[in-house]
Amino acid sequence: MAKEYETVIGLEVHVELATETKIFCGCSTAFGDRPNSHTCPICLGMPGTLPVLNRKVLEYAVSVGLAVNCSILRFCRFDRKNYFYPDNPQNYQISQLYLPICRDGYVEIELPGKPKENAGVQEPSSARTKRIGIHEIHMEEDAGKLTHDEESDCTLVDYNRAGVPLIEIVSRPDMSTAQEVIAYLEKLRRIIQYLGASDCKLQEGSMRADVNLSVRERGTEKLGTRTEMKNLCSFRAVTKAIESERARQIALLEAGERVVQETRRWDEGRECSYSMRTKEDASDYRYFPDPDLAPVRISEEYLERIRAKQPEFDWEKRRRYREEYGLPEYDIGIITDSRQMAELFEAVTALGSEPKKVSNWLMGETLRLLKEKGMDPEEIRFSPEHLAKLIALAEHKRITSAVAKEIFEVMFTEDVDPEEYMTEKGLGMVGGQDAMRSAAQKAIRENPRSVQDYLGGKEKAIGYLVGQAMKATGGRADPIGLRSLLQELLQQKVDEA
Amino acid sequence: MNPLTLSAVELGRAIREGRTTAVEAMRAVLEQVEEKESSLNCYITLDKEEALERAQEVQKGIEAGRLLGPLAGVPMAVKDNLCTKGIRTTCASRMLGCFVPPYSADAVLGLERAGAVLVGKTNLDEFAMGSTTETSFYGPTHNPWNPDHVPGGSSGGSAAAVAAGECFFALGSDTGGSVRQPAAHCGVVGMKPTYGRVSRYGLVAYASSLDQVGPICRNVEDCAAVLELIAGAVPASDSTYVGSRVGQEQPWTGFPAGEGHRVASGGLSASLKRDVKGMRIGLPGDYLGEGLDGEVRDALLGAAELLREEGAVVEDFELGLAEYAVPAYYTVACAEASSNLERFDGIKYGYRAGNGGGDLHRMYKKTRSEGFGAEVKRRIMLGGFVLSSGYYGAYYLKALKVKAMIKGAFDKAFSRYDCILGPVAPSPAPRLGESLKDPLKMYLGDAYTVSVNLAGLPAVSVPCGTSRTGLPIGLQLIGDCFQERKLLQVAYTYEQCRKIRESAPDSVRREGCGKG
Structure with missing residues (x-):
């Protein structure tokens, strides 16, 4: 046995x-x-x-x-x-x-x-x-x-x-x-x-x-x-x-x-x-x-001084995050794994950004880039202010999410001010109806096949048209707005027919 | 003028006043060296040209007003276990025969900054292990009073050089009596300061918890002047006293505590008083019994009588534990030495014996077997034994307990006495070769000095007579921790009064030497 x-x-x-x-x-x-x-x-x-x-x-x-x-x-x-x-x-x-x-x-x-x-x-x-x-x-x-x-x-x-x-x-x-x-x-x-x-x-x-x-x-x-x-x-x-x-x-x-x-x-x-x-x-x-x-x-005073300097540890942060931010357990685990990450999270949140949005940026793009570049969270260089600004830009639809990621990548390495960078590079969202309309019209004009498919009942075909129209704006248009504009224009075609 | 008739402090004054120069003083010293070195062998390393160059350099500094201290321009000797930057430091061992340190000991730096001029490096027992300066790889030093006798040790080269006029003062190191005992045997003044009073940085360690750098001088005043330049707070070392302690006398005047540099104010030597009135001096009966030479006892009792006549209260008492001091000392000292000397292995510096055929441990063994002398090896083995697993508690820890008890016995004594008077060595300097035959007897000869190191106390050895055979006898004054000022005052009073009496008619001798 x-x-x-x-x-x-x-x-x-x-x-x-x-x-x-x-x-x-x-x-x-x-x-x-x-x-x-x-x-x-x-x-x-x-x-x-x-x-x-x-x-x-x-x-x-x-x-x-x-x-x-x-x-x-x-x-x-x-x-x-x-x-x-x-x-x-x-x-x-x-x-x-x-x-x-x-x-x-x-x-x-x-x-x-x-x-x-x-x-x-x-x-x-x-x-x-x-x-x-x-x-x-x-x-x-x-x-x-x-x-x-x-x-x-x-x-x-x-x-x-x-x-x-x-x-x-x-x-x-x-x-x-x-x-x-x-x-x-x-x-x-x-x-x-x-x-x-x-x-x-x-x-x-x-x-x-x-x-x-x-x-x-x-x-x-x-x-x-x-x-x-x-x-x-x-x-x-x-x-x-x-x-x-x-x-x-x-x-x-x-x-x-x-x-x-x-x-x-x-x-x-x-x-x-x-x-x-x-x-x-x-x-x-x-x-x-x-x-x-x-x-x-070692004196009691010395110990007291060290005690007073102890940071809030991860298990303490986890408890607080649950209560204060209501973040999912998974997010909390990842963010509190390093003090730098947790402190960045807290700093960005303190600037008014929505906790879950901050958490998404940290767990998503930040971790991806850290991994890609073989860096540790301690080596993060961008400031909390800049991330907060970037979140706000996306929030207020001044940039598309694709552009936000593009800017973030530059911010990650060079800590640029996202707003200045956006202006400088002309990455702001194309919001003018005329520009959107002409991009949409161009997409319809140049892709008769997809138009045909859509009109023939293949609703998915609109995705391609949105993509083409987006391309015409240099990726700076609000994709949802663009989609509804295209739908509207195509509907007109149906009506005209 | 002949500078050799002056003390170090007097010479310093003469140089400041332009009556002589650092160069003249150095020349006078080098003439002595020329005349006596072949029979005495005080120095291991001495380069006359370089010594003169150093004197010239210092003389320029004095003339430019940069060097104003009491010992500026005064030629000094340094025991060859104190590191000197750029100058070979051998510890009298084959092991360090070619070792040139890239740094100087703090004590040496203190003196050099004040303008004292190095003559050379003096002989010692190998790694300061010995009481006769006979275990040196570079041959023994002879006693200037009688070259058939040893100068004592381990700072025998320093003491003999001072006595022979081959320098004006010297530095030694004292782990178990190595400054006081050779000073006594050579008829000069030697002081071991309180443990921690002088930085040990740059002193090649023998037993770290007992080692202390100390001056060897022609008189007590010189001793005070040197002590002042080497004492003090040096941030670089952990076992140097840096400030006053609660319940202790004001530690020092003359320079502010905590400063790396030293202010040469001459405070301590200038403030020496000839006054012991009302001072309570204990005479331990345990130190006067069996084993003490009759002549030494008589000289000591004579000194006690003199101090009494000067108004001190001299009282017999029992210190206790005296017989445990030597075994406790050799246990602690050898234990520390066995570890301190491990770094001499042929890898990084110093002597290396072949490569042992590529076998590392064979190379270690060969290097250390050939590089160290018999006495050093004996102490390393003894130390390794008392620290080894299974014996640590029985020997080393027991010795530490004895050390603490001895400190306790002194504490008790100092609650009643300002200082303790005793012998330095059981007899005047032995003949050459006598001690090597019987190391145990040599160890027992340290009986009156080692307990001072175990307790960390300051003590000074002052000449108090000569034997029938014409060899000097010294007495030892022991003070409480950090009470160097009081201790030197007693030593100074004794020295001055003895001098006056020896040159005065009988009536003065009987009535004391008068007001201080």
Whole structure:
């Protein structure tokens, strides 16, 4: 009889903080520059240099901790993790082991479940929530990057990343499926992006998730032996790795073998993992409090200041949008997914535009263009005023919807004033009866076949005529007005006949 | 005039008044170097041409009115574990034999901005680990009073250079007595300021929580003048004291806290008073018992008597915990050292032994085996052991607890006393080679100095006599945190009164040296 297994998953999530400068020196954290161009004696670990904590790092760590319901330690310290490897110029990493900045928090994740019967339209009651515990959050420095140069058979070191600030968010082993893991990561990503503490991109490494996974027979209490999976660079990789590791461990147990406690590396191309090191060859890091850094004491006033600066989070916005704007749940979900999008929505709405119209522009054209150009919502350049103006122009039938989209595309890249652009380019709607009439007449004159079809009872044929007439106005006529004018003119033909 | 007869402050004044120049002073020092270096070996790196050029440059600044400080133009020596921009900084180790830092230590910068002129970099025990300056890769330094004896350590090169007139004052570093003890053995004044009083930036770390930069000088007044230029708030480092604290005496005058540059006002040295009337001085019985040389004890008791005659209340008391100081110190210091010295791995700078056949860890091992001397390796291994999993609690944490208790014992003492008087070292300077045979004995020789570092206190070592064999003996005055002014006042009073008495008829000696 086949046994039934359940999976137990905990996550260690590293998030690179969006500070201008490194955690312990004044070097830039800019990404992608010439190797070792953002270094100084401090982040190169030269003798006699001393670190000083970047205040912004502490502020971000505390703000994330508060957002995920952690208690903030009033007295925390940095510890040294000692290991010999060239990616760390001091041969120790400054991290926090004994007294990390945040402890004991949680987040609520939403999971699509079975739809409830008689579920109301407004309530997202088909979703169920689950609480994922957070064991701790600590601050630490990133390491440099090693590259092997085949040509010279040398390993090269780039210390631009050395000293870039990270927080590590350690969850409790509260997850049991890949779906929950993704929901948890999405939740963290949104919170941290809302705080502006990081852009949280798995692909670019500004968010890195290590998956600790074990399996046990359903119904048993005791946790199985876990493995830690590294190098997961996309949500897809996370999902695949969880499935693969679960299967691997179950297969071992079924075959009567043991799971070995080890760190494994996910190979995204081959979709499998291999062992990096086992617990037996794990080194002794000889952690001890870093005597170069003063302990951090956090006052109630400091916490109050951070609390006061916390943004309205997505779950708070969602509740408010439901009540204030009455938007469909789908729209709310998409708009609140990023803080920039939500704030843009609120700003445009505040200028008097109808919420649903704003939402349509954001979910439709804006998302389309973002996707097309491979941009993130943070990179949106057009101003809320201009979108509000564009909506008003379309609303008052001063431009056609086709022209509105055309203008929007220019506005999206250059943030032009839609009204000025319309005037400058002569895109205003052709509203004069004479111009419309002559365009309609031209379409009738030049397309006798379609006229014939229409008159013969094929009502759909009018569509073609509307299109042709529209073309004659340069696309600037009100299509509904044009249609009724054509109908009128054709009716006259019937009457005349 | 012969500049060598002057103290640093006197020389500075003579230069300001145009009676001599920075260049003349440097020449005088270099003549001493020429004459004595071959037998003393105070310096590791010294370029006479460059030293003279620096003196010429400073002299121009003085004449142009840009350099007005009390030590402008005065030749100084710097211990070779303090980084000097563009000048090799070896830590007396093969490991850093070719290391030229692109930055200077804050303490060095403070003095250079005020116009002090670097002579060269002085010898020390490798990475400041030792009490005799014999563990240097560049050979031992000899005691100017008797070249068969060590100068003490680890700042032995600095102390010997000051005593031999090879500079007017020097910087050292003190982790467990490394400024005070060689000063005592060489008959000069050495001060370890309160932990955090002087920026450690640019001091190659031995034990970060104990290290402190300090001056070694011909007298207490010079010491005050140097301290003033190296103390203060430097925003670049986290363990430097930046302002006054609630419940503490006014921390300093002479320059505003929080400014990166230093104002050379001469406030501290100028305000030194010869006055200890009513001051309460504790004499810890734990420091006078077994292990202390009789001559040293007698000299110390003589000093206590002198201070009493000057109006101080000198009282015997038990400090407590004295026997735990050395083990706690070596545990904490070695633990920190094992981590601080990890960066010397042959990858980025310094010594590198081959490439280990392409194997990274073999390269590390070879580099560190060849680059470090025996004493450094002993301390790294000891430190790695006390931090290793399973022993951390039993050794390192226990030592931190002892450290806190020792601080508590001093706090209790300072609730009753203005300062504490004790020995610096158990005996005058040992002979060369004696200590290397028995490292444990050498460690125990630090018994009177290490607790000061564990508690973060300021302390100063002042000459108080000579042994029958003609070697200097020093006494140690220990003050409460950030009480350097009071501490220096006691040291200054003692020094002045002793000088007067030694050159005065018997009647004066009996009645004290009069009004301050």
